[in-house]
Amino acid sequence: MQVEQMRLDGNAAGGMLRELFARDVTAALAxxxxxxxxGPVGALLEYGHxxxxxxxxPSCDTVMVRLVHAPGWLRLDVSGTSVLxxxxxxxxx
Amino acid sequence: xxxxxxxxxxxxxxxxxxxxxxxxxxAPRLEWRVATVIEVRxxxxxxxxxxxxxxxxxxxxxxxHVDVRLVAEDGYQAQRSYSIGSAPEEKTIALTVERLEDxxxxxxxIDVLRPGDxxxxxxxxxxxxxxxxxxxxxxxxxxxxxxxVPLMAMVxxxxxxxxxxxxxxPVRLLYSARRWDDVIYxxxxxxxxxxxxxEVSFTLTRDAPSDWVGYRRRxxxxxxxxxxxxxxxxxRAYVCGPTPLVESVATLLVEAGYDPMxxxxxRFGPTGS
Ligand SMILES: Cc1cc2nc3c(=O)[nH]c(=O)nc-3n(C[C@H](O)[C@H](O)[C@H](O)COP(=O)(O)OP(=O)(O)OC[C@H]3O[C@@H](n4cnc5c(N)ncnc54)[C@H](O)[C@@H]3O)c2cc1C
Ligand SMILES: [Zn+2]
Numbered sequence: 067m068q069v070e071q072m073r074l075d076g077n078a079a080g081g082m083l084r085e086l087f088a089r090d091v092t093a094a095l096a097x098x099x100x101x102x103x104x105g106p107v108g109a110l111l112e113y114g115h116x117x118x119x120x121x122x123x124p125s126c127d128t129v130m131v132r133l134v135h136a137p138g139w140l141r142l143d144v145s146g147t148s149v150l151x152x153x154x155x156x157x158x159x
Numbered sequence: 160x161x162x163x164x165x166x167x168x169x170x171x172x173x174x175x176x177x178x179x180x181x182x183x184x185x186a187p188r189l190e191w192r193v194a195t196v197i198e199v200r201x202x203x204x205x206x207x208x209x210x211x212x213x214x215x216x217x218x219x220x221x222x223x224h225v226d227v228r229l230v231a232e233d234g235y236q237a238q239r240s241y242s243i244g245s246a247p248e249e250k251t252i253a254l255t256v257e258r259l260e261d262x263x264x265x266x267x268x269i270d271v272l273r274p275g276d277x278x279x280x281x282x283x284x285x286x287x288x289x290x291x292x293x294x295x296x297x298x299x300x301x302x303x304x305x306x307x308v309p310l311m312a313m314v315x316x317x318x319x320x321x322x323x324x325x326x327x328x329p330v331r332l333l334y335s336a337r338r339w340d341d342v343i344y345x346x347x348x349x350x351x352x353x354x355x356x357x358e359v360s361f362t363l364t365r366d367a368p369s370d371w372v373g374y375r376r377r378x379x380x381x382x383x384x385x386x387x388x389x390x391x392x393x394x395r396a397y398v399c400g401p402t403p404l405v406e407s408v409a410t411l412l413v414e415a416g417y418d419p420m421x422x423x424x425x426r427f428g429p430t431g432s
Contacts, residue, residue, distance in 0.1 A: 071402050071429040078240055078426070080284040081226040084189040093286030108287020109424070 076110035079119045082133055086142060089152060097149040100128030191228060193277040197251060202343045206257045207269045211278065213252060219243050221312040222289040225282030229264060239264045242308040243283065246315035255343060257305040259430060288425045292320045292328055296395055297388040300332040301408050303400025306427055307334055307343050310399055314351055331358045333386045335378055337365040360386050383411050390416030399425040
């Protein structure tokens with residue numbers, strides 16, 4: 067099976083991200099450290115693997131978020147994300 | 160207006176405008192809870208709906224999902240996401256699961272779970288693939304296979320709104336399935352389609368009954384042109400189902416002039432039709 071058929075939306079990582087964040091971050095806006103594109107975390111491309119997930123920029127494929135469960139650790143690498151803006155309210159737009 | 164990021168206007172950062180600072184709602188921690196199966200409904204040969212009672216369920220928004228966790232006696236765990244198909248207005252939640260022959264989790268949910276059984280889950284999850292009838296404007300829903308589930312929560316939410324609200328939000332649903340027998344929520348969709356503000360179209364990609372008058376091919380540009388709202392009406396689109404279907408439909412919608420910011424996708428992975 068091709069990796070393209072396995073990919074999901076960042077939205078699918080919402081549960082795992084809530085292990086770290088007190089609020090939902092799938093509606094948060096993330097700025098890509100590679101190309102500067104701003105978009106919702108829920109719209110990033112999610113590639114899952116046994117231990118965790120990788121979220122990539124849909125425009126330039128930069129790895130923006132890496133979240134890994136390692137024995138004894140939950141490891142978050144956001145070096146590919148320059149800004150994460152989390153809305154205070156549930157916005158109806 | 161308070162600037163969320165010093166030295167920058169919110170508009171440049173694309174932050175939704177909030178008229179006044181509001182304390183962040185104290186979101187409850189997302190804990191694993193044991194839900195109880197209160198009803199199992201056969202939807203198709205391969206799909207069942209599990210109606211669940213979840214202790215202290217905080218309520219959900221149409222389009223959200225839960226994570227389900229199965230733990231074997233030796234400690235081995237398998238975790239999958241399942242969309243909530245029931246309307247936010249209901250007290251219980253309903254998941255509809257399609258059985259994949261060689262799957263790890265879906266055969267268990269369908270073949271083994273019975274009323275009274277427990278199921279470990281956490282949710283509701285997601286603030287992106289969600290829709291509320293207050294958002295107005297024409298709504299386009301495109302589903303492939305079990306991708307109908309979160310879209311059905313939106314349709315049911317729409318059905319429960321008052322007449323005036325509903326009239327402001329016309330809905331078109333395009334649903335792709337392999338064959339007529341695989342169409343989930345068939346009878347309910349037929350009833351929904353009787354409403355003047357809702358149009359439902361089907362396409363069957365493998366077999367169709369001999370008297371079938373609907374589409375019988377994969378979703379393509381011409382079909383979307385027939386079924387979709389014109390881009391000029393600034394519709395919102397929600398597309399859900401197997402990853403290849405979601406990606407091809409989203410691309411076609413952008414080519415048809417849809418605003419990419421108004422297209423929301425939920426890829427289910429390699430599953431289904
Ligand atoms: C946000 C979200 C919501 C969802 N909502 C629903 C829903 O409402 N209803 C529903 O039925 N499903 C839904 N899904 C899909 C669901 O999460 C599961 O993926 C699905 O039930 C299959 O799980 P499984 O354990 O039965 O199959 P798996 O064991 O995961 O296998 C799935 C299929 O893919 C193949 N496969 C898996 N991994 C590989 C691989 N690495 N290489 C090759 N082939 C592979 C398997 O052979 C099998 O055919 C949703 C998914 C997401 C992300
Ligand atoms: Zn990028």
